[in-house]
Amino acid sequence: xxxxxxxxxxxxxxxxxxxxxxxxxxxxxxxxxxxxxxxxxxxxxxxxxxxxxxxxxxxxxxxxxxxxxxxxxxxxxxxxxxxxxxxxxxxxxxxxxxxxxxxxxxxxxxxxxxxxxxxxxxxxxxxxxxxxxxxxxxxxxxxxxxxxxxxxxxxxxxxxxxxxxxxxxxxxxxxxxxxxxxxxxxxxxxxxxxxxxxxxxxxxxxxxxxxxxxxxxxxxxxxxxxxxxxxxxxxxxxxxxxxxxxxxxxxxxxxxxxx
Amino acid sequence: xxxxxxxxxxxxxxxxxxxxxxxxxxxxxxxxxxxxxxxxxxxxxxxxxxxxxxxxxxxxxxxxxxxxxxxxxxxxxxxxxxxxxxxxxxxxxxxxxxxxxxxxxxxxxxxxxxxxxxxxxxxxxxxxxxxxxxxxxxxxxxxxxxxxxxxxxxxxxxxxxxxxxxxxxxxxxxxxxxxxxxxxxxxxxxxxxxxxxxxxxxxxxxxxxxxxxxxxxxxxxxxxxxxxxxxxxxxxxxxxxxxxxxxxxxxxxxxxxxxxxxxxxxxxxxxxxxxxxxxxxxxxxxxxxxxxxxxxxxxxxxxxxxxxxxxxxxxxxxxxxxx
Ligand SMILES: Cc1cc2nc3c(=O)[nH]c(=O)nc-3n(C[C@H](O)[C@H](O)[C@H](O)COP(=O)(O)OP(=O)(O)OC[C@H]3O[C@@H](n4cnc5c(N)ncnc54)[C@H](O)[C@@H]3O)c2cc1C
Ligand SMILES: Nc1ncnc2c1ncn2[C@@H]1O[C@H](COP(=O)(O)O)[C@@H](O)[C@H]1O
Numbered sequence: 001x002x003x004x005x006x007x008x009x010x011x012x013x014x015x016x017x018x019x020x021x022x023x024x025x026x027x028x029x030x031x032x033x034x035x036x037x038x039x040x041x042x043x044x045x046x047x048x049x050x051x052x053x054x055x056x057x058x059x060x061x062x063x064x065x066x067x068x069x070x071x072x073x074x075x076x077x078x079x080x081x082x083x084x085x086x087x088x089x090x091x092x093x094x095x096x097x098x099x100x101x102x103x104x105x106x107x108x109x110x111x112x113x114x115x116x117x118x119x120x121x122x123x124x125x126x127x128x129x130x131x132x133x134x135x136x137x138x139x140x141x142x143x144x145x146x147x148x149x150x151x152x153x154x155x156x157x158x159x160x161x162x163x164x165x166x167x168x169x170x171x172x173x174x175x176x177x178x179x180x181x182x183x184x185x186x187x188x189x190x191x192x193x194x195x196x197x198x199x200x201x202x203x204x205x206x207x208x209x210x211x212x213x214x215x216x217x218x219x220x221x222x223x224x225x226x227x228x229x230x231x232x233x234x235x236x237x238x239x240x241x242x243x244x245x246x247x248x249x250x251x252x253x254x255x256x257x258x259x
Numbered sequence: 260x261x262x263x264x265x266x267x268x269x270x271x272x273x274x275x276x277x278x279x280x281x282x283x284x285x286x287x288x289x290x291x292x293x294x295x296x297x298x299x300x301x302x303x304x305x306x307x308x309x310x311x312x313x314x315x316x317x318x319x320x321x322x323x324x325x326x327x328x329x330x331x332x333x334x335x336x337x338x339x340x341x342x343x344x345x346x347x348x349x350x351x352x353x354x355x356x357x358x359x360x361x362x363x364x365x366x367x368x369x370x371x372x373x374x375x376x377x378x379x380x381x382x383x384x385x386x387x388x389x390x391x392x393x394x395x396x397x398x399x400x401x402x403x404x405x406x407x408x409x410x411x412x413x414x415x416x417x418x419x420x421x422x423x424x425x426x427x428x429x430x431x432x433x434x435x436x437x438x439x440x441x442x443x444x445x446x447x448x449x450x451x452x453x454x455x456x457x458x459x460x461x462x463x464x465x466x467x468x469x470x471x472x473x474x475x476x477x478x479x480x481x482x483x484x485x486x487x488x489x490x491x492x493x494x495x496x497x498x499x500x501x502x503x504x505x506x507x508x509x510x511x512x513x514x515x516x517x518x519x520x521x522x523x524x525x526x527x528x529x530x531x532x533x534x535x536x537x538x539x540x541x542x543x544x545x546x547x548x549x550x551x552x553x554x555x556x557x558x559x560x561x562x563x564x565x566x567x568x569x570x571x572x573x574x575x576x577x578x579x580x581x582x
Pocket of ligand 2 (some may be wrong): 006007008009036038039059061062063095098115116117118119120121123124125126127128129
């Protein structure tokens, strides 16, 4: 089975975010970046499928220079090769723009399966999977929490709201978006880290894909970022940890009356 | 005057609550823009009861044998036909799991933007969409190019109980979907066997998030839960890591709770968590990041390391119990 996994690099969950001067993006200096959470589960699912069925796992990211690190990490965990779509022309693409670029880059490879995370934790669009499936004319299923390979098709379990699930069959080749918790992502081994150094990371630019600025004009863009104003009057307790705790107990007992 | 369509999601004729919330947003937009408002319903013979007395110009029943249950390929093809025939300025939907599955594909098919998971809009000559980014830590105003825009509204962005009333007319439209390939074949929907923990009845819940840092730290939180006579809840990552079984998870893919006390420890308060707990009577949040979205719903907030707070709270409660 030939599998491609898309991984986006995003700020680490612990990051304290600040907005830049023209309020169009965050200040990236000094931030720690990491692979988007659900993408790490998508990668693990691909590695597990390869281990049971054979084949290869190709990882791909579209992003600035720094994001090459997610490809190295994935190669160290066992992915076979990588594609790095990097070009100034790719900055600030919307989901459909990114999907057009990815479709050009991946289309020729004829993967059996393309896996993505269900949502990138930076912009939170939750769109790229179904859009890329449409661009590549592949069937898709989102929010997958279990996969089983049958003859020429997949049986997957899809998470739905309120504790509901659904089994869905989908013909191969197909595209899935993976929900967190589907497996236990591995850590890279020392051997894996050594092996990574000899694996291929193919650089791809807009020119390589024959795409110019005209193909890449977004239909939606961020006009302004701001810290959401607080609408609730939260009572913040102040002082040392001991003081805050005694105030809390007092308030829970006498104000909220929940003790 | 233009046209505004709003998609109504239903399960066997029962309308999703979030669709009614989005419909309220659509009503506001229709008034602001002086547009007509049509509710689009797939796969029903007659209009759902929930729409019978709602302020709407019409209910459009889109019919085809393939539309009785959800499937992304049929829904995309059907809505593509509707958009072609109706030529609306906006298509509005709620941002449900189902919407996440097919609206992006539709947007790509008709080559128009989907602005997803919006919490509101601003109108000042043009329209600007407001949505959360970075898991709710930052808000964004989003602009789109001229032409049809597809918009999905977050659960809770508008209130269904504020829907204006009226008497919409009804129209049917048949679409032919027999040529659409059935590459995706949905099977039965099911629920997993219920676990032993029923958080919906709990008086007090202590919820742990990723901020607990380490599985071992759960020991002291379990002890605190015992002293406070409360059940243990959690955010999704804590379950994903295998630190607690799924039956403890609170949120859109876990349980919905409304205890008298909800004590959130190291939970950031992403929208998918908030929808499961925001109706609790008293919400306390302990988080070291003052900008964590959990403080948006908290009555009391402590900005501190939970590992410093929990042992002290344990001691204070023990002393109180001893008195
Ligand atoms: C379709 C979908 C469904 C989902 N369903 C659910 C669901 O049902 N339930 C759910 O919870 N999530 C759900 N999620 C995930 C959700 O989006 C968030 O990723 C998740 O809720 C974050 O969990 P968290 O708050 O524990 O972790 P984080 O967001 O990583 O937050 C950890 C918090 O702990 C704080 N912290 C760290 N260390 C300390 C310390 N020592 N002391 C005090 N504070 C500290 C940090 O400041 C941070 O705010 C879903 C997501 C999607 C896309
Ligand atoms: N720039 C990118 N490079 C690689 N993968 C991406 C990129 N953007 C999004 N993805 C993938 O698409 C998924 C959904 O992202 P989004 O639709 O942007 O929320 C992510 O979890 C990633 O797997």
